Amino acid sequence: MHYKPANKDHNLPFDPFKACVGPRPIGWISTVSKDGVCNLAPFSQFNNLSYDPPLIMLALTQQGVEASEIRRKDTTKNIEDTGFFAYNIVPYNLKDAMNQTAAPVPPEVDEFELAGLTKEDCIDIPCKMVAESPIKMECKLVQTIRIPGNTPKTTVDILIGEVIHVHIADEFITPEGKVDIVKIRPLGRLGYFDYTTVDSVFSMRMPVSNPKQLAAMEGRS
Numbered sequence: 001m002h003y004k005p006a007n008k009d010h011n012l013p014f015d016p017f018k019a020c021v022g023p024r025p026i027g028w029i030s031t032v033s034k035d036g037v038c039n040l041a042p043f044s045q046f047n048n049l050s051y052d053p054p055l056i057m058l059a060l061t062q063q064g065v066e067a068s069e070i071r072r073k074d075t076t077k078n079i080e081d082t083g084f085f086a087y088n089i090v091p092y093n094l095k096d097a098m099n100q101t102a103a104p105v106p107p108e109v110d111e112f113e114l115a116g117l118t119k120e121d122c123i124d125i126p127c128k129m130v131a132e133s134p135i136k137m138e139c140k141l142v143q144t145i146r147i148p149g150n151t152p153k154t155t156v157d158i159l160i161g162e163v164i165h166v167h168i169a170d171e172f173i174t175p176e177g178k179v180d181i182v183k184i185r186p187l188g189r190l191g192y193f194d195y196t197t198v199d200s201v202f203s204m205r206m207p208v209s210n211p212k213q214l215a216a217m218e219g220r221s
């Protein structure tokens with residue numbers, strides 16, 4: 001089958017679009033408002049963009065009744081007001097807490113408290129991180145790219161941040177010095193109501209003979 005997303009002519013009972021690019025990592029993004037309220041929400045239109053400079057991005061859909069009254073999500077507002085956000089990885093054992101933080105609650109509600117999570121101070125930026133999450137990154141906003149949606153009522157805001165500090169819990173580093181991703185079991189977002197976890201890993205070397213290129217691929221210091 002084939003279809004045009006603009007026409008939604010897939011003739012399936014469920015829109016397949018989100019199921020066709022996956023699994024997607026989940027950026028569990030913590031921010032603070034300019035009034036000091038902590039905020040936490042998951043985003044799967046999220047990824048690592050580059051490593052030099054180390055950039056990550058998230059894309060948020062904003063809605064409003066009139067084009068002039070687009071209602072920005074708390075995450076977008078806080079990042080644009082303060083210039084900072086933190087990424088927290090979502091291990092399988094925090095899946096329910098992650099889900100709770102997706103509730104559409106007003107900006108005065110602190111989703112750390114809503115989901116019973118512990119706040120950990122960042123080192124270089126003003127917001128908090130999820131203490132229970134084994135990998136966290138402190139990020140500084142570099143740029144927002146605002147793309148109009150198909151109706152004047154929506155925009156997609158792509159927020160790009162530079163990673164300025166990385167935290168990895170020591171117990172998730174293997175004896176050979178690599179991140180033990182299978183021990184973390186991070187969630188991946190699929191389509192519909194579906195998720196997956198990273199439960200196995202295999203290795204494959206790029207077909208290049210230059211040892212420097214291979215070392216770069218492996219991330220060898």
Ligand SMILES: Cc1cc2nc3c(=O)[nH]c(=O)nc-3n(C[C@H](O)[C@H](O)[C@H](O)COP(=O)(O)O)c2cc1C
Pocket residue numbers: 026039040041042043044045046059060061062072073074075076098099101102103104105189
């Ligand atoms: C697994 C998961 C992934 C999500 N991904 C996105 C996303 O990529 N973009 C988006 O705008 N909303 C996404 N959402 C919805 C937001 O988490 C939700 O709108 C949340 O209430 C936003 O919170 P905020 O207003 O505090 O920023 C996702 C929800 C879940 C459960």
